[in-house]
Amino acid sequence: MREIAVQVDNLSKMYRIGARKQRYVTLRERIAAKVTSLFGCQEVAGATNTMWALKDVSFGVKQGEVVGIIGRNGAGKSTLLKLLSRITAPTHGRIEINGRVSSLLEVGTGFSAELTGRENVYLNGTILGMKRAEVTRKFDEIVAFAGVEQFIDTPVKRYSSGMYLRLAFAVAAHLQPEILIVDEVLAVGDADFQKKCLGKMEGVADQGRTIFFVSHNMHAITRLCKRVIYLEDGQLRLDGSPHDVVKTYLHSGLGTMAIREWLDPVKAPKSDVARLWAVRVKAEDGQCTDNIDIRKPVGIEIEYEVLKPGCKFRGAIDVCNDEGVLLFIALEQDPEWRNRVRPPGRYRSTAWIPGNYLAEGTMIVNVAIDTVEPYEWQFKVRQAVAFHVTDTTDGDSARGDYAGEFPGLVRPLLKWDTLFGADSGR
Incomplete structure (x- = not known):
């Protein structure tokens, strides 16, 4: 012992x-x-x-x-x-x-x-x-x-x-x-x-x-x-x-966390070159929500301010499930801004997660802003927002009409091709 x-x-x-x-x-x-x-x-x-x-x-x-x-x-x-x-x-x-x-x-x-x-x-x-x-x-x-x-x-x-x-x-x-x-x-x-x-x-x-x-x-x-x-x-x-x-x-304490805003600039996450103002979970219609249908896309909006000229910025998110397992990391890839210097001012960057991708459950989102040249994290905010994904047995999601336990970290609706007889090539 x-x-x-x-x-x-x-x-x-x-x-x-x-x-x-x-x-x-x-x-x-x-x-x-x-x-x-x-x-x-x-x-x-x-x-x-x-x-x-x-x-x-x-x-x-x-x-x-x-x-x-x-x-x-x-x-x-x-x-x-x-x-x-x-x-x-x-x-x-x-x-x-x-x-x-x-x-x-x-x-x-x-x-x-x-x-x-x-x-x-x-x-x-x-x-x-x-x-x-x-x-x-x-x-x-x-x-x-x-x-x-x-x-x-x-x-x-x-x-x-x-x-x-x-x-x-x-x-x-x-x-x-x-x-x-x-x-x-x-x-x-x-x-x-x-x-x-x-x-x-x-x-x-x-x-x-x-x-x-x-x-x-x-x-x-x-x-x-x-x-x-x-x-x-x-x-x-x-x-x-x-x-x-x-x-x-x-x-604990998550409750409704579809919106995280910092009204006081002194308390907002910031660096010498950027400040974070808000993170929001958005439905397809642009409304903030903490409850997402598994079949619908969900947007993670990052509102931030560029304070210093001459920098190239990039937003980033990572999404974890309620057991703390990292599901994925996504870096901003907007072709309009990817290789451009961003002048001082406010920006809103939204990452859209497609429908029929996440599994059921609570998703916790961490957000960050970094500069690309040189590569440097400006700030990271863990557990910035959270939302709940729900599924039904209506037949048009990955589970179809199956009502039993449906495990997995993600739940993509895949395209299936089924061939029969002579068409199968056998």
Whole structure:
């Protein structure tokens, strides 16, 4: 029987929010407050509030388990990982950890900006309790994985964010910790690097090491993890199989999400060159709806603003089902704009998904805008909108008049040719 790697009991973390002002108080105030010291510095009452980032969370993780942690922003995911990494202390509760922990919580966490990449690799190994010879044996593999051979003796403060991330992940994953903690590593970096990260984490898991993995990418969660913990408002809502937990998470709070708009430009997703204003699900007649007949096309409209001249832009969507399985990715291919610079102003780009293509169920849409030359993501919005696809047994969809279970990730209505007798060529 495997031993416990991490045991968490009634874990809680409280933060104080709001400014805590200080001022010198008068003798009258001191006497009135019955304070013994006549002069000194006193905090102004009522200047602070408290917020529970985690509240009474308990679970145990065995050695070799790969555990995903999901939840919306502010649910307590990062706080939990910081507690597990011993970056911060709990307000209440207990954590028992058996084994050395390596964490990648933010880009470059644990790196010293003034040190070179080489020096930071050895520094992190020392922090993990490894001997220099152990780190040396892994050094070339770390540098090759990160792809920073030419810059390994350059101070990391001169690294790009991508180089920082690649080296930080390579160090965390290759220095053979018993417990690896990774927070949103797939949110940064290109597709090839994300694929390498997933592959490496699968390799670490195959070695029997324990992994905690936080991500908003449900496809990655279901691919890598054998167990998922769902946090909501600082509390543990569900702990179980990836299929069940991810499905519950994706359905929670979705309701009607055919329209997602940002009326305040400060809060809208944006970069230096573009800002997102809205994402809408549209029926064939142009009306916004969250309920789509399986036989009808559905449009995903992205409304955005180009802020800077001289750039070529492209919209992108990917569609997942309610189990977090990626169905497809689509990049904007409008021939009128594909190779043209888009002048500043507002645009609406709509991707039309044909009828008789999607299966029944809830579809979750992630959207993004990127520049083509140079290729760079401007922003990504996960779970931007959602809609429900319904089917009937009227006979004019892929299921025909069959009323039983009809599995499959998609449900295309295919063209069939049937020949009989002499016409069949036999």
